Amino acid sequence: xxxxxxxxxxxxxxxxxxxxxxxxxxxxxxxxxxxxxxxxxxxxxxxxxxxxxxxxxxxxxxxxxxxxxxxxxxxxxxxxxxxxxxxxxxxxxxxxxxxxxxxxxxxxxxxxxxxxxxxxxxxxxxxxxxxxxxxxxxxxxxxxxxxxxxxxxxxxxxxxxxxxxxxxxxxxxxxxxxxxxxxxxxxxxxxxxxxxxxxxxxxxxxxxxxxxxxxxxxxxxx
Amino acid sequence: xxxxxxxxxxxxxxxxxxxxxxxxxxxxxxxxxxxxxxxxxxxxxxxxxxxxxxxxxxxxxxxxxxxxxxxxxxxx
Numbered sequence: 558x559x560x561x562x563x564x565x566x567x568x569x570x571x572x573x574x575x576x577x578x579x580x581x582x583x584x585x586x587x588x589x590x591x592x593x594x595x596x597x598x599x600x601x602x603x604x605x606x607x608x609x610x611x612x613x614x615x616x617x618x619x620x621x622x623x624x625x626x627x628x629x630x631x632x633x634x635x636x637x638x639x640x641x642x643x644x645x646x647x648x649x650x651x652x653x654x655x656x657x658x659x660x661x662x663x664x665x666x667x668x669x670x671x672x673x674x675x676x677x678x679x680x681x682x683x684x685x686x687x688x689x690x691x692x693x694x695x696x697x698x699x700x701x702x703x704x705x706x707x708x709x710x711x712x713x714x715x716x717x718x719x720x721x722x723x724x725x726x727x728x729x730x731x732x733x734x735x736x737x738x739x740x741x742x743x744x745x746x747x748x749x750x751x752x753x754x755x756x757x758x759x760x761x762x763x764x765x766x767x768x769x770x771x772x773x774x775x776x777x778x779x
Numbered sequence: 780x781x782x783x784x785x786x787x788x789x790x791x792x793x794x795x796x797x798x799x800x801x802x803x804x805x806x807x808x809x810x811x812x813x814x815x816x817x818x819x820x821x822x823x824x825x826x827x828x829x830x831x832x833x834x835x836x837x838x839x840x841x842x843x844x845x846x847x848x849x850x851x852x853x854x855x
Contacts, residue, residue: 615844622841651844658846661795705792705847730793 558583558776562603563629563645565590565620570606570753574642577753577765578603581773590623600776601638602629604645606698606751616659616701617647626652638682638772639745643699646737646747655740655747656714657706663730667700671762673725674736674750678718681739683746686771692725693764695750702749704731704738714738721746780825782834783853786843787818 560583564571575585578601586596590609595602609620620626626648633639633654641649649655662668671694676687687693706714711733714720722737729749737748752765788794794816801815821842823834834852843850 614841618841618844650846656846658844660793660847663793663795665795665799703793703795730795 558773559586559596559599560584560601560603561586561588561595561599562605563588563590563625564605565607565609565623567609567611568605568607568644570642570644570751573751573753574603574605577756577769580756580766581769583773583776588625590620590625593624593628595625595628595632599632599637601640601772602632604629604639604641604648606643606645609644609648612644612701615647615651617644617649617651620644620648621651630654633740633745636742636744638776640683640772641745641747642751642753643697643702643749646749647701649745649747654745655738656710657704657738659701659749660703660705660730661701662699662703662728664728667698668702668728669696669698670728671696671755672728672750674722675725677720677723678739680718681721681743681746682772682775683739683768684721684771685775686767694755694762695752695765696754696762697728697750698754699729699749702729702731704729704733704735704749706732711735717741719743722748722750780827780829781855782823782825782829783855784821784823784834784838784842785818785851785853786821786838786848787816787850788847789849792847 560578676691719739723734752768755762755765797815797817
Protein backbone atom coordinates (compact mmCIF):
# COMPACT_ATOMS: atom_id res chain seq x y z
CA UNK A 558 0.00 0.00 0.00
CA UNK A 559 1.49 3.30 -1.06
CA UNK A 560 0.42 6.80 -0.22
CA UNK A 561 1.86 10.04 -1.58
CA UNK A 562 1.62 13.22 0.47
CA UNK A 563 2.00 16.42 -1.55
CA UNK A 564 4.14 19.15 -0.01
CA UNK A 565 3.63 22.78 -1.04
CA UNK A 566 5.55 25.79 0.24
CA UNK A 567 3.46 26.57 3.32
CA UNK A 568 2.08 23.08 3.96
CA UNK A 569 2.28 22.37 7.68
CA UNK A 570 0.25 19.18 8.25
CA UNK A 571 2.13 17.10 5.69
CA UNK A 572 4.13 15.12 8.25
CA UNK A 573 1.07 14.59 10.47
CA UNK A 574 -0.78 13.13 7.49
CA UNK A 575 2.19 10.93 6.57
CA UNK A 576 2.40 9.59 10.15
CA UNK A 577 -1.32 8.79 10.15
CA UNK A 578 -0.92 6.80 6.91
CA UNK A 579 2.24 5.07 8.15
CA UNK A 580 0.67 3.86 11.38
CA UNK A 581 -1.90 1.93 9.31
CA UNK A 582 0.83 0.31 7.24
CA UNK A 583 1.15 2.59 4.21
CA UNK A 584 4.54 3.29 2.67
CA UNK A 585 4.52 7.08 2.23
CA UNK A 586 6.32 9.20 -0.35
CA UNK A 587 6.51 12.95 0.24
CA UNK A 588 6.10 14.66 -3.14
CA UNK A 589 7.30 18.24 -3.70
CA UNK A 590 4.96 20.59 -5.57
CA UNK A 591 7.36 21.03 -8.48
CA UNK A 592 7.27 17.32 -9.36
CA UNK A 593 5.32 16.63 -12.52
CA UNK A 594 4.41 13.01 -11.77
CA UNK A 595 3.35 10.91 -8.80
CA UNK A 596 5.60 7.99 -7.78
CA UNK A 597 4.77 4.69 -9.46
CA UNK A 598 2.14 2.55 -7.79
CA UNK A 599 0.57 5.19 -5.57
CA UNK A 600 -2.80 4.01 -4.21
CA UNK A 601 -3.85 7.27 -2.60
CA UNK A 602 -2.72 10.89 -2.66
CA UNK A 603 -2.98 13.02 0.47
CA UNK A 604 -3.17 16.80 0.14
CA UNK A 605 -2.34 18.21 3.56
CA UNK A 606 -3.40 21.20 5.60
CA UNK A 607 -1.44 24.40 5.82
CA UNK A 608 -1.18 27.66 3.94
CA UNK A 609 0.04 26.69 0.49
CA UNK A 610 1.68 29.65 -1.24
CA UNK A 611 0.74 31.82 1.73
CA UNK A 612 -2.98 31.57 0.87
CA UNK A 613 -2.29 34.27 -1.74
CA UNK A 614 -5.11 35.17 -4.14
CA UNK A 615 -7.48 32.55 -2.64
CA UNK A 616 -6.73 29.60 -0.37
CA UNK A 617 -5.51 26.74 -2.56
CA UNK A 618 -5.80 28.68 -5.84
CA UNK A 619 -2.12 28.74 -6.71
CA UNK A 620 -1.49 25.22 -5.43
CA UNK A 621 -4.25 23.99 -7.72
CA UNK A 622 -2.21 25.20 -10.72
CA UNK A 623 1.09 23.67 -9.54
CA UNK A 624 2.78 20.95 -11.62
CA UNK A 625 2.04 18.18 -9.10
CA UNK A 626 -1.65 19.10 -9.01
CA UNK A 627 -1.94 18.43 -12.72
CA UNK A 628 -0.68 14.92 -11.93
CA UNK A 629 -3.16 14.63 -9.06
CA UNK A 630 -6.02 15.66 -11.35
CA UNK A 631 -4.92 13.01 -13.87
CA UNK A 632 -4.68 10.41 -11.06
CA UNK A 633 -8.26 11.14 -9.92
CA UNK A 634 -9.54 11.10 -13.52
CA UNK A 635 -8.12 7.59 -13.81
CA UNK A 636 -10.19 6.65 -10.76
CA UNK A 637 -7.36 7.03 -8.24
CA UNK A 638 -8.05 7.80 -4.58
CA UNK A 639 -7.26 11.17 -2.99
CA UNK A 640 -7.97 12.90 0.28
CA UNK A 641 -7.63 16.60 0.96
CA UNK A 642 -7.68 17.88 4.52
CA UNK A 643 -8.26 21.55 5.34
CA UNK A 644 -6.08 23.46 2.84
CA UNK A 645 -6.10 20.19 0.88
CA UNK A 646 -9.92 20.43 0.63
CA UNK A 647 -9.54 24.01 -0.62
CA UNK A 648 -7.03 22.83 -3.23
CA UNK A 649 -9.37 20.05 -4.41
CA UNK A 650 -12.24 22.51 -4.90
CA UNK A 651 -9.95 24.93 -6.74
CA UNK A 652 -8.88 22.17 -9.15
CA UNK A 653 -12.53 21.38 -9.80
CA UNK A 654 -12.11 17.76 -8.63
CA UNK A 655 -14.66 18.53 -5.90
CA UNK A 656 -17.56 20.98 -6.32
CA UNK A 657 -18.10 24.21 -4.38
CA UNK A 658 -15.68 26.54 -2.66
CA UNK A 659 -14.48 27.44 0.83
CA UNK A 660 -15.21 31.02 1.91
CA UNK A 661 -14.02 33.07 4.86
CA UNK A 662 -15.57 31.80 8.14
CA UNK A 663 -18.89 33.55 8.78
CA UNK A 664 -17.57 34.88 12.11
CA UNK A 665 -14.37 36.12 10.40
CA UNK A 666 -12.24 34.39 13.04
CA UNK A 667 -9.64 31.68 12.68
CA UNK A 668 -11.03 28.76 14.71
CA UNK A 669 -8.78 26.13 16.26
CA UNK A 670 -10.64 23.65 18.47
CA UNK A 671 -12.05 20.16 18.62
CA UNK A 672 -15.59 20.03 17.26
CA UNK A 673 -18.31 17.41 16.79
CA UNK A 674 -18.87 15.78 13.42
CA UNK A 675 -21.76 13.61 12.34
CA UNK A 676 -20.92 10.82 9.92
CA UNK A 677 -23.42 11.16 7.05
CA UNK A 678 -22.41 8.18 4.95
CA UNK A 679 -20.46 5.01 5.60
CA UNK A 680 -20.44 4.21 1.90
CA UNK A 681 -16.87 5.18 1.03
CA UNK A 682 -13.33 3.94 1.55
CA UNK A 683 -12.81 6.85 3.95
CA UNK A 684 -15.91 6.53 6.13
CA UNK A 685 -16.51 2.77 6.06
CA UNK A 686 -15.10 2.46 9.57
CA UNK A 687 -17.89 4.57 11.05
CA UNK A 688 -21.64 4.13 11.43
CA UNK A 689 -24.04 6.55 9.76
CA UNK A 690 -25.15 9.04 12.41
CA UNK A 691 -22.10 8.36 14.60
CA UNK A 692 -20.74 11.49 16.27
CA UNK A 693 -16.97 11.87 16.41
CA UNK A 694 -14.67 14.52 17.87
CA UNK A 695 -12.10 15.92 15.41
CA UNK A 696 -10.08 19.16 15.53
CA UNK A 697 -10.55 22.03 13.11
CA UNK A 698 -8.02 24.81 12.47
CA UNK A 699 -9.08 27.18 9.71
CA UNK A 700 -10.01 30.70 8.70
CA UNK A 701 -11.66 29.79 5.40
CA UNK A 702 -13.78 26.72 6.02
CA UNK A 703 -17.19 28.09 5.16
CA UNK A 704 -18.34 25.61 2.51
CA UNK A 705 -20.40 27.14 -0.28
CA UNK A 706 -22.08 25.61 -3.29
CA UNK A 707 -25.22 26.57 -5.18
CA UNK A 708 -28.55 24.92 -4.39
CA UNK A 709 -28.40 22.54 -7.33
CA UNK A 710 -24.97 21.28 -6.23
CA UNK A 711 -26.12 20.79 -2.64
CA UNK A 712 -29.21 18.93 -3.87
CA UNK A 713 -27.00 16.66 -6.00
CA UNK A 714 -24.60 16.01 -3.10
CA UNK A 715 -27.59 15.01 -0.95
CA UNK A 716 -29.26 12.90 -3.62
CA UNK A 717 -26.04 11.03 -4.37
CA UNK A 718 -25.17 10.52 -0.68
CA UNK A 719 -21.92 12.46 -1.17
CA UNK A 720 -21.96 14.48 2.05
CA UNK A 721 -19.43 12.61 4.18
CA UNK A 722 -19.47 14.65 7.40
CA UNK A 723 -21.53 17.50 8.84
CA UNK A 724 -20.84 19.69 11.86
CA UNK A 725 -23.02 19.00 14.90
CA UNK A 726 -22.67 22.70 15.82
CA UNK A 727 -21.76 24.65 12.67
CA UNK A 728 -18.66 26.73 13.54
CA UNK A 729 -18.08 28.55 10.26
CA UNK A 730 -21.32 29.13 8.37
CA UNK A 731 -20.98 26.22 5.94
CA UNK A 732 -24.05 25.57 3.80
CA UNK A 733 -26.01 22.58 5.13
CA UNK A 734 -23.43 22.23 7.96
CA UNK A 735 -21.13 20.52 5.46
CA UNK A 736 -17.68 19.57 6.78
CA UNK A 737 -16.63 17.07 4.12
CA UNK A 738 -17.79 15.78 0.74
CA UNK A 739 -17.09 12.98 -1.73
CA UNK A 740 -16.50 13.05 -5.48
CA UNK A 741 -19.01 11.46 -7.84
CA UNK A 742 -17.07 8.17 -7.90
CA UNK A 743 -16.68 8.35 -4.07
CA UNK A 744 -12.88 8.02 -4.36
CA UNK A 745 -11.95 11.60 -3.56
CA UNK A 746 -12.82 13.14 -0.21
CA UNK A 747 -12.26 16.69 0.98
CA UNK A 748 -12.87 17.79 4.56
CA UNK A 749 -11.98 20.81 6.68
CA UNK A 750 -11.50 18.91 10.01
CA UNK A 751 -8.20 17.11 10.63
CA UNK A 752 -8.61 13.35 11.23
CA UNK A 753 -4.79 13.02 11.30
CA UNK A 754 -4.78 15.19 14.41
CA UNK A 755 -7.01 12.71 16.26
CA UNK A 756 -5.31 9.44 15.38
CA UNK A 757 -3.09 8.76 18.40
CA UNK A 758 -3.64 8.73 22.16
CA UNK A 759 -1.04 11.50 22.39
CA UNK A 760 -3.36 13.71 20.36
CA UNK A 761 -6.00 13.71 23.06
CA UNK A 762 -8.47 11.83 20.86
CA UNK A 763 -8.46 8.90 18.47
CA UNK A 764 -11.73 9.32 16.56
CA UNK A 765 -9.75 9.98 13.38
CA UNK A 766 -7.90 6.66 13.50
CA UNK A 767 -10.85 4.74 11.99
CA UNK A 768 -10.62 6.99 8.93
CA UNK A 769 -7.11 5.80 8.08
CA UNK A 770 -7.80 2.22 9.22
CA UNK A 771 -10.76 2.00 6.83
CA UNK A 772 -8.59 3.28 3.96
CA UNK A 773 -5.91 0.71 4.76
CA UNK A 774 -8.57 -2.01 4.75
CA UNK A 775 -9.75 -1.05 1.27
CA UNK A 776 -6.23 -0.55 -0.13
CA UNK A 777 -5.01 -3.89 1.25
CA UNK A 778 -7.68 -5.64 -0.82
CA UNK A 779 -6.89 -3.64 -3.97
CA UNK B 780 -0.50 47.43 -22.29
CA UNK B 781 -2.42 47.23 -19.06
CA UNK B 782 -5.48 45.41 -17.89
CA UNK B 783 -7.39 45.90 -14.68
CA UNK B 784 -9.45 42.98 -13.38
CA UNK B 785 -12.20 43.59 -10.82
CA UNK B 786 -13.15 40.46 -8.90
CA UNK B 787 -16.32 40.43 -6.79
CA UNK B 788 -18.20 37.73 -4.91
CA UNK B 789 -21.34 36.83 -6.84
CA UNK B 790 -24.70 38.02 -5.64
CA UNK B 791 -26.07 35.48 -3.20
CA UNK B 792 -22.63 34.52 -1.88
CA UNK B 793 -22.28 35.70 1.72
CA UNK B 794 -19.53 38.30 2.14
CA UNK B 795 -18.68 38.24 5.87
CA UNK B 796 -15.94 40.85 5.44
CA UNK B 797 -18.30 43.28 3.70
CA UNK B 798 -20.86 42.69 6.48
CA UNK B 799 -18.24 43.46 9.14
CA UNK B 800 -17.35 46.70 7.35
CA UNK B 801 -21.05 47.62 7.13
CA UNK B 802 -21.45 47.06 10.90
CA UNK B 803 -18.35 49.17 11.60
CA UNK B 804 -19.62 52.03 9.46
CA UNK B 805 -22.95 51.92 11.32
CA UNK B 806 -21.18 51.92 14.67
CA UNK B 807 -19.17 54.98 13.56
CA UNK B 808 -22.38 56.88 13.00
CA UNK B 809 -22.66 56.59 9.22
CA UNK B 810 -26.36 55.94 8.91
CA UNK B 811 -27.94 54.50 5.83
CA UNK B 812 -25.22 52.11 4.69
CA UNK B 813 -27.47 49.32 3.52
CA UNK B 814 -24.88 46.98 2.10
CA UNK B 815 -21.12 46.58 1.65
CA UNK B 816 -19.52 44.12 -0.73
CA UNK B 817 -15.75 43.81 -0.75
CA UNK B 818 -13.83 42.68 -3.82
CA UNK B 819 -10.34 42.93 -5.22
CA UNK B 820 -8.59 44.69 -8.05
CA UNK B 821 -5.76 43.05 -9.95
CA UNK B 822 -3.60 45.14 -12.29
CA UNK B 823 -1.82 43.29 -15.06
CA UNK B 824 1.04 44.69 -17.12
CA UNK B 825 0.98 42.77 -20.39
CA UNK B 826 3.18 42.42 -23.45
CA UNK B 827 1.83 44.22 -26.51
CA UNK B 828 -0.37 41.93 -28.51
CA UNK B 829 -1.89 40.14 -25.53
CA UNK B 830 -5.53 39.57 -26.41
CA UNK B 831 -8.62 40.09 -24.31
CA UNK B 832 -9.37 36.40 -24.82
CA UNK B 833 -6.10 35.56 -23.08
CA UNK B 834 -7.02 37.80 -20.14
CA UNK B 835 -10.42 36.08 -19.96
CA UNK B 836 -8.62 32.74 -19.80
CA UNK B 837 -6.37 34.04 -16.99
CA UNK B 838 -9.48 35.08 -15.08
CA UNK B 839 -11.29 31.79 -15.60
CA UNK B 840 -8.29 29.64 -14.73
CA UNK B 841 -6.72 31.53 -11.84
CA UNK B 842 -7.63 35.12 -11.05
CA UNK B 843 -11.26 34.40 -10.18
CA UNK B 844 -13.01 31.31 -8.86
CA UNK B 845 -16.14 31.42 -10.96
CA UNK B 846 -17.96 29.15 -8.52
CA UNK B 847 -18.17 32.11 -6.14
CA UNK B 848 -16.78 35.14 -7.96
CA UNK B 849 -17.54 37.22 -11.03
CA UNK B 850 -15.03 39.47 -12.77
CA UNK B 851 -14.85 42.44 -15.10
CA UNK B 852 -11.89 43.32 -17.30
CA UNK B 853 -10.89 46.88 -18.19
CA UNK B 854 -8.29 47.09 -20.92
CA UNK B 855 -6.26 50.27 -20.83
